[in-house]
Amino acid sequence: MPLFRKNTRPAGTAQGPAAKTAPAPPAAPEPPAPPVDNLLGDPDAHRFRSELAEGRWQEFHDFLQATPDWTHRGFYVGKLASISGRPEWLDEWVAARPGSSLPYLFRGTHAKNWAWQARGGGRAKTVKEDAWPVFQARLVDADRDLARAAALDDRDPTPFAQAIWVAMGLSLGQAEIRRRFGEAERRDHLNGDANYSMVQALARKWFGSEREMFEFARSVSAQAPDGHRGHKMIALAHVEQWLDSPRGDAQRSYFLAEPVKAEIRAAADRSIRSPRYAAGRFAPIDRNVFAMCFRLMRDYDAQLEQMRLIGPLITTHPWHYQGKPGQAYERARLLALQKTTESAQGRPSL
């Protein structure tokens, strides 16, 4: 006798218990993903990305030199230095402008981004063994260039804001991370890139703890005037804490806790919802963060309000924490629409 009875049921006969119930509805198809634009629709950024792809850096250099605002400069450098591989024109640029901090800043930022490409964005245990030396070697290169950039321009906070990531990757310790942050802060009080880097660095997954991360975020918020982008650090800290929560109920319910909701709403009121809010072209970066927080808080009206203001300027961060960013954004949007419609029709919201 066979140990297991072979499936001798003829085709077309009853399919067992499952056949007595209604078939499960087919899984909803993924909504078409809207495009993500980390360059925030900035025409200069788009143009320079194309030029740099062709190895033409000269005009970009002049443009950066004529951009005195650190946040703007940091944006162009940070976004456009995310290039796969290491193009030769980076060295050409450095050689051609030896007295300028800009090529060092750009090459250093690129090396930092390139290092993270080798490592990947996951936790340390997910990194392949042979990726570590590559990651570390690129960070060492980045650190040299960023240090040179900082020495050549003692007003620019961006080299130190970027160098915080290098210190994290090279495990240089919290004292050094705080020193680098202090240098950035000294050069530009409440610098957004430096503050964001510090929230990451002080998260438990790196060198800090929940207490240190929130202390920092709240301290930034306390120093920031009404309408300042710095209040976003509160939301970012909660996103980090949410990611750090155990998967399952703890993570699902994190943003539903009243104290969390209240703190994020207060931060939104002081930044993106403040009449004094004047983030200009960078507003979509902040609104995407708050929109996802509102989604996780199930505050669909607030979420949709931000999404309307975001328009087509969807950013990778923070939606990438929920899958492909465009799809995650669209899923969230459709869900919010559905829930608000149900609510308007008097059906209970889950």
Added chain:
Amino acid sequence: MIPVVERDRIDGVPVLRADAPSGRHVAALIFRVGRFDETLPAAGVTHMVEHLALADKREAPYSFNASVSGRFTTFYMESGDPSHIGDFVGSVCRGLTAHQGADLDRERRILRTEAASRGGAGGLGTSLAERYGATGPGLANYQEFGLYHLGWTDVEAWRRRWFTTVNAVLWIAGSHPAGLRLDLPDSTAARPLALRPLGHRLPGFVVAGRGGIGMSMAGPRSVDAYVAVDVLQRRLTQVLRHEHGLSYDVQSVTEDLDRDLIHAWIAADALPEQTPMAAHSMLTAFEALAEDGASQAEIDDYGRRLRDAYESPSGPVRVLQRRAHDMLSGRPERDPAETLRIAAGLDAKITAEAARALHDSMILVTPSVLPAVQGRMQRLPIWSAGAVPGTERTSVDSDATLITGDQGVTLTLEPGRLVTVRYDSVAALLRWNDGKQALVGTDGFAVQLDPDQWPDGQGVLDDIAAHVRPEVIVPVDAPGPTRPGRRKAAPGPDAATGSGTTGPTGTSPPPDPYPTTPPLSSRRPGRSWPARILRTVWVLVLIIGILAITGGDVSGGLGFVVIAVAGIVWQEFRHRRRRRT
């Protein structure tokens, strides 16, 4: 004023003299022989000669001592009475020529006690062993195995070879005593063994010790190199201590490797949590020096401090000591004024070149794998590159295998983790009194064998002993260490060497070359109980699948087999990954 050196020759021995402004009289009788001239089986024989020479001189109305460094053995004294110099030198010469076989066992015990209380050679010893294996300067990292077995004949032969008129210089800072005699045997000059560097690709790093970071560098002896080392040490002190508060102390030691080559060691202490940043700061500072060189202010400062040192009360000792070393090494003697002139002529470019050469010769010793180090250089090999052909045996109590053949021995702890020692490059075969033995290669790799670990263990060990030259066999009258997993010692923290001439009697502190930790074969992660249960489940599923197939349920059975095989492969993959990490 820079000391003026007078030259004389007494009983065939060169004598150097300079006035001593302190009014005290200092003298040193130096021989050009030290730890680096020995072999592993004879390691410690110079130290034994040094001890025996002063064995009968228990008290004197002046202070005296002796030391053995890498290339020099120095007997020195200090007194307010110049006639004491004659007494001391006479005592040393008598001690170096008298028959002292009766004192041998007593001194052997004293020396072993001294070694035990001294501790390991630290990162410095490790770095030298990484450069030279178990030969020459690498011996600084090993125990004085010669103390276990050398007899009076061996000691006397060593003494006759090196402690002779042609290999000695006496210097005196103070007055020349009347009636001074140097009654040493004549001999032809002994030829030192050539250095045998291992030829690693450098810079590279090695993990050893419990804390702190050490930089080992080797390069041609030159004023440029000394300036580069000095500037680097001062910059590191500035960065690590004064700017970042990462270190308490940054130490620097230089020593002759041979006639024209020096070794420089710069070590910084650091708390474990600050070690990554300390290493990063050290390497960043070194790279900056290699890139841009020393500033003119730093070069000028070096020259000023050097002049101060020459003109200080200890200046004559410094000048005489340097001059004696030059003479004994067969180098052109350099006048202090000439050194100052060369230093004054240096610039950023020259010092950058010197720093770059040192940087490119660097072996960095760190307590663990540090990201900022691994991002800059490769780790030096910790396993042999290949195995010898021969008969393979599996250990009776682990997965380790042993291959013995006509060419040598290979111990494999895990796939890819093997240690090979070839019979044509054996530094020593150590045989402990509990039956264990260790075959040490000249490259520093060592295979330690316990007869209880292998089928026909005693036969295997006897076969190995039959393949090596009798003169490299070292019987050790002590039980052997716990089985080592691999060869390279993990010495203590950043201890400075015993080199130099002002330290207490002793050689460079050598540690046991074998770690006392259990072998990797027993340290590696084993399977946990849940893993064993899971493995059993997979096997059961596999059996069920096979039974199902044989019973006629091919599709169902195949499903079970596929699941079971996939599970076993997955679990094995995870297990191997854990072992690797």
